[in-house]
Amino acid sequence: MAAPTAQQIQNLGPATMPFGRSKTKTIDSLQRGAEDILYTIENGVYDATNNDEPNDIEKITVEELEFVQEKPNEIVVKKYLWVIRQNDLRIIPERTPNLKRTRKQIVCHTNLTGESEALQGGELYFCVNGNLYINNSSDRFGCREDDALYATHREAVLVYFRSIYQNVFYLYDNEV
Amino acid sequence: MYKIAIIDDKFPYDINKDAVNKFFPSTKIEEWLANGDWSEEGDLKKLLDRIVASDLYNHKEIELICFLFPSALLNYLSETKEYPQLIIFDWEYQTQNQDTKKHLIEIINQTTSHIFIYTAQANSIWTFLVGEVFEKNLSRLQLLLKGDNKVSLFSSEDQILQFIISQFKEAYEFKMGEHSIRFEENKFLKSPSDILLLETMLGKNFLLDKLKKANFEISDNTIENIFSDVKLKFYLSKDKKYLLETKTVNSEKKYGALEEFSFLNALSKFGVKKIDKTLERGIAQV
Numbered sequence: 001m002a003a004p005t006a007q008q009i010q011n012l013g014p015a016t017m018p019f020g021r022s023k024t025k026t027i028d029s030l031q032r033g034a035e036d037i038l039y040t041i042e043n044g045v046y047d048a049t050n051n052d053e054p055n056d057i058e059k060i061t062v063e064e065l066e067f068v069q070e071k072p073n074e075i076v077v078k079k080y081l082w083v084i085r086q087n088d089l090r091i092i093p094e095r096t097p098n099l100k101r102t103r104k105q106i107v108c109h110t111n112l113t114g115e116s117e118a119l120q121g122g123e124l125y126f127c128v129n130g131n132l133y134i135n136n137s138s139d140r141f142g143c144r145e146d147d148a149l150y151a152t153h154r155e156a157v158l159v160y161f162r163s164i165y166q167n168v169f170y171l172y173d174n175e176v
Numbered sequence: 177m178y179k180i181a182i183i184d185d186k187f188p189y190d191i192n193k194d195a196v197n198k199f200f201p202s203t204k205i206e207e208w209l210a211n212g213d214w215s216e217e218g219d220l221k222k223l224l225d226r227i228v229a230s231d232l233y234n235h236k237e238i239e240l241i242c243f244l245f246p247s248a249l250l251n252y253l254s255e256t257k258e259y260p261q262l263i264i265f266d267w268e269y270q271t272q273n274q275d276t277k278k279h280l281i282e283i284i285n286q287t288t289s290h291i292f293i294y295t296a297q298a299n300s301i302w303t304f305l306v307g308e309v310f311e312k313n314l315s316r317l318q319l320l321l322k323g324d325n326k327v328s329l330f331s332s333e334d335q336i337l338q339f340i341i342s343q344f345k346e347a348y349e350f351k352m353g354e355h356s357i358r359f360e361e362n363k364f365l366k367s368p369s370d371i372l373l374l375e376t377m378l379g380k381n382f383l384l385d386k387l388k389k390a391n392f393e394i395s396d397n398t399i400e401n402i403f404s405d406v407k408l409k410f411y412l413s414k415d416k417k418y419l420l421e422t423k424t425v426n427s428e429k430k431y432g433a434l435e436e437f438s439f440l441n442a443l444s445k446f447g448v449k450k451i452d453k454t455l456e457r458g459i460a461q462v
Binding site: 022023024025026028029030031032033035036038043044095096097098099100102103104105106137139142144145146172 | 293298299302303305306307310311314315317318319320321324327328335372373375376377378379380381382406408421422424426427430455456457458
């Protein structure tokens with residue numbers, strides 16, 4: 001478990017329901033299979049502990065990092081989804097099948113939360129160089145660049161991850 | 177002819193040894209639909225009734241074949257080398273000890289068919305359908321709960337019907353629950369299945385309200401009306417490689433002067449799938 005501190009929760013929040021920060025979508029937009037929560041490590045769900053990594057990890061190469069934005073689908077096998085909740089950080093490989101979903105039969109962020117709140121969400125890559133690269137790409141829980149709290153949230157996410165893992169960086173400095 | 181194989185041991189047929197490797201043609205299914213006792217499988221009957229009542233079936237563009245067990249389909253594939261384009265696969269078999277997951281994997285490996293795993297057990301088996309074979313074939317697999325009409329405007333049966341209709345180009349009428357929707361190919365949506373993306377983007381209640389106002393007709397006019405209230409803009413990078421959901425100092429610094437598009441113009445120019453992806457991740461390659 002990697003529960004955020006009270007100060008971290010304050011900086012990461014307020015917690016939001018799925019799509020709570022979206023301009024167009026609401027929880028009403030959740031499709032079949034997106035509202036079901038996965039609990040166990042057998043299902044690929046990983047509760048982060050200090051500087052530890054999930055089992056059977058697929059690491060991205062430094063060369064591939066250059067193409068994450070340009071060719072995200074080709075590197076999806078090495079992409080992990082994360083959400084920070086009040087009590088933990090949950091991580092799952094995005095390639096994990098979820099055949100109940102209407103389209104894109106792989107897991108999404110709400111498979112880590114169900115129809116419940118989270119503080120933040122995004123994607124991450126474990127890199128062969130030992131670094132962890134993160135972003136805020138989650139239409140369900142991610143902070144948004146046009147939001148007044150964007151800078152606070154983005155910094156708070158980085159501070160939180162660095163309290164668990166060494167060598168954490170944003171994937172792109174000026175990433176949208 | 178578009179061949180649909182349905183595997184389920186709850187057809188109104190007296191199961192005995194000879195049924196293990198048997199297959200049943202469309203005529204038999206019509207006979208069962210007219211006279212059989214479907215008390216154990218109302219949802220499957222409703223689905224088949226709708227397929228058989230469709231224009232596609234009546235114009236002989238669709239052929240149905242049924243099997244009582246997955247092993248019977250495997251036997252059929254091995255003997256005839258005739259592969260269905262679509263397989264509707266039940267998970268539960270009570271009268272024979274069928275290793276369902278093993279047979280499903282064999283069917284996935286032996287065909288290129290789209291497969292709906294259509295079962296009353298969907299909520300308990302969905303975490304079980306993982307592993308390499310599923311990861312490699314995600315685009316042609318889907319798990320549907322029989323009779324489910326809770327989460328989406330489109331029931332599980334609606335989704336199967338929509339998928340079938342989407343394999344044909346002509347305009348067709350189809351059902352969303354009690355409502356008939358007339359789909360015409362238009363400059364915004366290429367396939368009836370694209371309506372599911374609209375539901376994701378806008379939410380089911382908003383979409384239902386808009387469809388009611390449009391008398392359940394999907395056309396250029398309907399889509400224009402649906403999106404007339406949506407003020408969201410999209411932005412194309414200077415090199416025209418990326419579509420962005422937001423325009424900020426940072427994004428202009430990174431992607432150059434951004435070209436603005438209204439939601440409708442973006443939908444028309446980049447397509448509904450690209451718009452959905454942009455909304456999901458904030459950025460998409462175009």
